[in-house]
Amino acid sequence: MEPIRLRRCLIVAIVAVVATALAAWGWAGQAVPAPGAPDGKPASAADRHKAKGVGCEGCHGKDEPAFVPSERCLACHGGTAAALAQKTAATEPENPHASPHWGGRMGCDTCHRQHEQAVDWCSHCHSFNFRVP
Amino acid sequence: MDGGIGKMGRRRFLGAGGAALAAVGGGLALGSAAEPEKWDETYDVLVVGTGFAGLSAAVEARNAGATVLVIDKMPVYGGNSVVNGGDFAAPGNSFQKEAGIEDSPDLMLKDMLKAGLGLNHPELARTVAERANENLEWARDYIGAEFTRLNFHGGHSVKRSVQTVNQSGSELVNKLLGKAQELGAEVVLRTKMDDLVTDASGAVLGLKVRRGYKWPDEASGKAAFFRARRGVVLASGGFSRDTALRMVHDPRLTDEFGSTNHPGATGEALLAACRAGAMDVQMDWIQLGPWTSPDEPGFGYTPQVCERIVGYGLMVDPATGKRFFKETGNRKERADAIIALGHPAVILGDAAAVGSQVVPLGLQKAMETGAVRKFDSLQGLAQAYGIAVEPFLAEVARWNGFVEKKHDPDFDCMIFPDARPTATPPFYAMRLWPRVHHTMGGLVIDKEARVVGFGMKPVAGLYAAGEVAGGVHGAVRLGSVAMADCVIFGRIAGRNAARIA
Numbered sequence A: 001m002e003p004i005r006l007r008r009c010l011i012v013a014i015v016a017v018v019a020t021a022l023a024a025w026g027w028a029g030q031a032v033p034a035p036g037a038p039d040g041k042p043a044s045a046a047d048r049h050k051a052k053g054v055g056c057e058g059c060h061g062k063d064e065p066a067f068v069p070s071e072r073c074l075a076c077h078g079g080t081a082a083a084l085a086q087k088t089a090a091t092e093p094e095n096p097h098a099s100p101h102w103g104g105r106m107g108c109d110t111c112h113r114q115h116e117q118a119v120d121w122c123s124h125c126h127s128f129n130f131r132v133p
Numbered sequence B: 001m002d003g004g005i006g007k008m009g010r011r012r013f014l015g016a017g018g019a020a021l022a023a024v025g026g027g028l029a030l031g032s033a034a035e036p037e038k039w040d041e042t043y044d045v046l047v048v049g050t051g052f053a054g055l056s057a058a059v060e061a062r063n064a065g066a067t068v069l070v071i072d073k074m075p076v077y078g079g080n081s082v083v084n085g086g087d088f089a090a091p092g093n094s095f096q097k098e099a100g101i102e103d104s105p106d107l108m109l110k111d112m113l114k115a116g117l118g119l120n121h122p123e124l125a126r127t128v129a130e131r132a133n134e135n136l137e138w139a140r141d142y143i144g145a146e147f148t149r150l151n152f153h154g155g156h157s158v159k160r161s162v163q164t165v166n167q168s169g170s171e172l173v174n175k176l177l178g179k180a181q182e183l184g185a186e187v188v189l190r191t192k193m194d195d196l197v198t199d200a201s202g203a204v205l206g207l208k209v210r211r212g213y214k215w216p217d218e219a220s221g222k223a224a225f226f227r228a229r230r231g232v233v234l235a236s237g238g239f240s241r242d243t244a245l246r247m248v249h250d251p252r253l254t255d256e257f258g259s260t261n262h263p264g265a266t267g268e269a270l271l272a273a274c275r276a277g278a279m280d281v282q283m284d285w286i287q288l289g290p291w292t293s294p295d296e297p298g299f300g301y302t303p304q305v306c307e308r309i310v311g312y313g314l315m316v317d318p319a320t321g322k323r324f325f326k327e328t329g330n331r332k333e334r335a336d337a338i339i340a341l342g343h344p345a346v347i348l349g350d351a352a353a354v355g356s357q358v359v360p361l362g363l364q365k366a367m368e369t370g371a372v373r374k375f376d377s378l379q380g381l382a383q384a385y386g387i388a389v390e391p392f393l394a395e396v397a398r399w400n401g402f403v404e405k406k407h408d409p410d411f412d413c414m415i416f417p418d419a420r421p422t423a424t425p426p427f428y429a430m431r432l433w434p435r436v437h438h439t440m441g442g443l444v445i446d447k448e449a450r451v452v453g454f455g456m457k458p459v460a461g462l463y464a465a466g467e468v469a470g471g472v473h474g475a476v477r478l479g480s481v482a483m484a485d486c487v488i489f490g491r492i493a494g495r496n497a498a499r500i501a
């Protein structure tokens, strides 16, 4: 896997500041504390969202904490599932957002868990070794 | 994995069913939920599972005028169906006609009964063989799934499996889902069925579920009650990933065996049905797939290479360099033979076999994972897998002689008319070690997809289809027959569940 290319994909795919933290995360193998997690615990994706000014309501609205519909993620990340898939088209060895199984119908939070360790759902059957932010 | 439920032993589990039977007519069926004061949702038909069977049922139930809700516990839809290989067996299909291959439902039934050791419930197996082609056409013409290739699967007498355009069941699942939703069926994920709700007579009224279930966190989700005014269709799939439950029925299938299945292929919905009085059958016939590679996880890409070259190339025991089993044998025989070796087998094909039989993209992916490797010479191949070169070359020469004569006196491998000797470089090879693939057993159903209870009568309001049902395949399911089974019985279940009692 070619690091420059991967990093570029991530930068395009994710909000730029988050990506900076991610690059470090990738080679360190685990999340580095981000601003907003002063207790030294690894920053969760939600912490990183928060550090960017996207607090609880930014994702959950006024609802009680619940699963966030993918449309809400896409509002900031790509606009549509198809557009997001285009942005990550160069990811090696596969485009994670263009699964031949679910395509754009896969919920973002299947992998991009915000309050716990992210998941590489493909790894149930494939060894793509995606680093999931 | 569903530890709590899976831990229930067979005796207790049958005992529970027996108690349910005793209770029918006398009050509460043990283990089912009682009617709540208030239902949270009400539909005519509730379907559990978003695979081929559940979505086919949803389409038919909608078309029969019922309101329909389909639930699935996972964060993604499609179960095994959406990761499947896309092969659909149908005798007399249009691809066979084009290729001049003669086939018939009777021949398919014969193959199914032979592999199934005659344990198949004959009327169920016959329904599949007789209706497979009309249902393939339904999947193609009405649902809009594209099928583009004709394939062979071990244990069939002829090439009769038609494969989706993307070599994946996702082609059919996505089109079924689109159709079901277009017709107005609602589909919700992360909603887990915990129990059936029954009335005092044991008739099924609906489901006790957990909304917001976060697989695999058993503490997650909030209980809710869903009413089915007309019927419940269980299409919750098999239990290949449920180590505890599969070990109840086949103690050899420990954690040491991986599985090709989607991670939610566990048996809690099936067991909930048993607790409510449904009968189970042939639960200990659990199939391992002989074409998976220890060099990649799950189903991976290897099966789509291996299974295309049987009948064209040879499989050897790396310890001896010699063949040891019929490459085109059925899954169970082949898996058993590999397990008996005690180590992975190696199968190979030359450039001609692989080039003519394997979809190039699939080959490329299998090579990228390292599961399939390419060699310029047979010597190089042998050395890479630690096979003694001389006996191996002698065995390839022997095999090539059989290929010339289209007859294998050693193991009776079916050698295809267009097969050529394994002689043209490059050579492709892969290691094979079986994984748990399909659970033939499940709920007893009749030809109308009604679930039969321990009273030997249908459980009112309960239907089942697909891998959660047992009896269709007997001891061994032949490759590509599950798709036909799921679509056929899913549609029957959906139609019947939508009937007003």
Ligand SMILES: Cc1cc2nc3c(=O)[nH]c(=O)nc-3n(C[C@H](O)[C@H](O)[C@H](O)COP(=O)(O)OP(=O)(O)OC[C@H]3O[C@@H](n4cnc5c(N)ncnc54)[C@H](O)[C@@H]3O)c2cc1C
Residues within 6 Å of the ligand: B048, B049, B050, B051, B052, B053, B054, B071, B072, B073, B074, B077, B078, B079, B080, B081, B082, B083, B084, B085, B086, B087, B088, B089, B169, B191, B192, B193, B194, B235, B236, B237, B238, B260, B261, B262, B264, B265, B266, B268, B269, B299, B437, B438, B465, B466, B467, B468, B479, B480, B481, B482, B483, B484, B486
């Ligand atoms: C990798 C692979 C490749 C295969 N290739 C082929 C092939 O090419 N041809 C062929 O004919 N067969 C093939 N098979 C077999 C075939 O795909 C399956 O038997 C078939 O998909 C089963 O369909 P189903 O609808 O019964 O269940 P599934 O598709 O497994 O769907 C069941 C659904 O029910 C859900 N569920 C389970 N329990 C609950 C619960 N308690 N509450 C709510 N939801 C629940 C599950 O999450 C799942 O989504 C393959 C299988 C695998 C695993």
